[in-house]
Amino acid sequence: MENKTTALQYSGEKNYDSDFCGSIPLHQINLIQPHGLLLVLDKSLHIRQVSENISDLLDLAPEAILEQPLASFLPETELKDLQLKLSREQRLELEQVDIPFSLTFGTEDNSQVFTATVHPEADQILIEMEPAQRENDKSFLSFFQQIKYITSHIKQAEGTEAIAQVVADEFKQFTGFDRVLVYRFDPLWNGTVIGQAKTEDMSDLLGLRFPASDVPKQARDLYFKNPYRLIPARDYEPVRLYPILNPITRRFTDLTSCNLRSVASVHLEYMGNMGISASMSVPLILEGKLWGLISCHHKTPKYPSYQERTAMELLSTIAAVRLGSYEKEQLATMQAHKRGQYATMMEQLFTQDFFSEALLHGKPNLVELLSLDGAAVVYEGNVQTVGKTPPVQKIKELASWLRRNSSDKTYVTNSLPQAYPNSKDYKDEASGLLAIPINPDQGEYIMCFRGEVLQTVNWSGNPDQAIRKEPDGKSYHPRNSFALYQQTVQLTSLPWRQEEVEAAEALRSAVLSKIIREKY
Incomplete structure (x- = not known):
């Protein structure tokens, strides 16, 4: 190709x-694949529905075995073993446990060994059977x-x-x-x-x-x-079930648990x-x-x-x-490292005079803790920055936009230009934003920036053509090409991990505590 x-x-x-x-x-398709057959039994182990290919596998007409007890087609020892296991599942109240079996099914004149899987359900029992292969x-x-x-x-x-x-x-x-x-x-x-x-x-x-x-x-x-x-x-x-409607449920048989399901x-x-x-x-x-x-x-x-x-x-x-x-293991190692950095930052935060100095210029600082390209603190009319950030005036405009458009919760996006088109001018510095509100009513935030990261996604075929609908809007076809199709992802940063957002929110609580302590 x-x-x-x-x-x-x-x-x-x-x-x-x-x-x-x-x-x-998909579970109500009411058809099975022909490499096995399906029996639907009621709780008394009478056959109520069967796949039509039983006539091919055992030369038995579907209508001839309906309403017949399973005992008519199994050796007594196998039947007792099946009954014992079914009663055990019911007694222990085990939910939807599939039971593997080897069953000899048929009449005295024509029987065959099958590998079977028994699916006990609330109102019925499904038995999938495939001709046993020599191992x-x-x-x-x-x-x-x-x-x-x-x-x-x-x-x-x-x-x-x-x-x-x-x-x-x-x-x-x-x-x-x-x-x-x-x-x-x-x-x-x-x-x-x-x-x-x-x-x-x-x-x-x-x-x-x-x-x-x-x-x-x-x-x-x-x-x-x-x-x-x-x-x-x-x-x-595909093989149909006979009769079409399940006599027990009076609707199509739910084939969710069946491996033979078409x-x-x-x-x-x-x-x-x-x-x-x-x-x-x-x-x-x-x-x-x-x-x-x-x-x-x-x-x-x-x-x-x-x-x-x-x-x-x-x-x-x-x-x-x-x-x-x-x-x-990888997550635990990373989290342990981040916890150490966070603990050091907390010590710096409460021992230095200004929280912004601890966040932006401490060892470690906010850039190291959250893997940023740059950060800014907008507080009491001042803007302080570290690393790669948008110009100060642009940061002030961004703070005003956040004040108008976000709540008092942490704002997170890895595609700021989509939400705030004016930020396209500084996509290299701030395609990703994590904004921690200090006093959102006054437009005061701790801003964490990540620059644009161009990503090339190699698709197997054009994902926009994965489904081709017919003019009737009902019938459809899958794509017929799996050739390499590339998409370039622009105006996005690396994604924010959940643990990074949680660390930022914990940091917010510490900063607010520091501010309250200083003021009161």
Whole structure:
């Protein structure tokens, strides 16, 4: 795939998290993929709904097994084991626990061994079944050793990108997918590829950003219900449930918990545009939040075994723990350093005669504490500065604008020219502003400045063309280009971290305390 570079200049971050894509009820599609079958049971374990492909897999007509007890199709020992586990889940009041099973399903004349996942729900029980694959190519011991080996590699990696690259390399080696990507979501849910392992003939996506509409909100939410999303063959024919309406709920069956759930046709088109026939993705969830995804692509149909999928679930959890641990370590180190600086500044603040001297010229000063380019104190008609700042008159005008347009809370922006166009004249000094109010009614502030930082964002395709709607306004298509598309972000500074804003607000309290002590 040939990459073409197009430059687009804009200020600020555009939100590509499409409300249109995010509103599609993916869990109520009422269709499944054909590599397995689905049973819907009532609480008495009678079959009330079934996927129509049971006739292909077991030569049983869907209508022939409806209203029949599950006991008619399972060996007694397996049925008792299932009943025991279901009663245990109910007794312990465990919520939505998926139960893995090996089930021999069918009649005396025609039965088959399936790998099954049982989803107990409030009013019904869903059973997903896939024909069991032979796993004799790997003994349990060799499989366990392989998982242990991969785990040790992940745990030894240092740095977010380094961990992501190890995960990509090991997943590709373990699964045999043609390409494995690890990408991280930003605050606007765009995903940037930070780790990649691929065959030579697959396109290079490392470092590229994918718009949030590629994984819309509905799809992101489902990752908390499903441990993975697998599409083994893009050109499959979806299978309907019989009857169409669930007799228990009298509406479409909620397939939120089902891995067999069919996917939206637009996503299959997306895969085709990407040149892949099979995909599997597992989430990276850190502290209850979706941090990123491990996404696997294959040019031809691919059916990873239940054993492999379970291992991928486990490894993704281990990777998420390692990523979270590393980022916590980095944050703790940075916070400890900042706390030391802050404590020294507080000592200076209360031992020096003028608070502005402590803030602007102490060791450390405000510029060092908050990683600024410059700072100013507007107080009692005077303007004092340090570092790179706008001219004094411009600072006074900015203070007047803040007095008219902001509340008595700390004002934070990393794109001041968007909010205050007059500041474009000094974007190099103050594209970012954190303004700490001292006496906002009088236009008195501590101003923290960050200059413009030009950022080139490498998108995988034009994000403004991620969705192409038909003239009817209802049908739509995904983009068909994943070539490099560059955007230059102007009139913005580096973003303000939450801990920096919190430090600034704590500083405000100390300054006000100092002023009150001096005056009274």
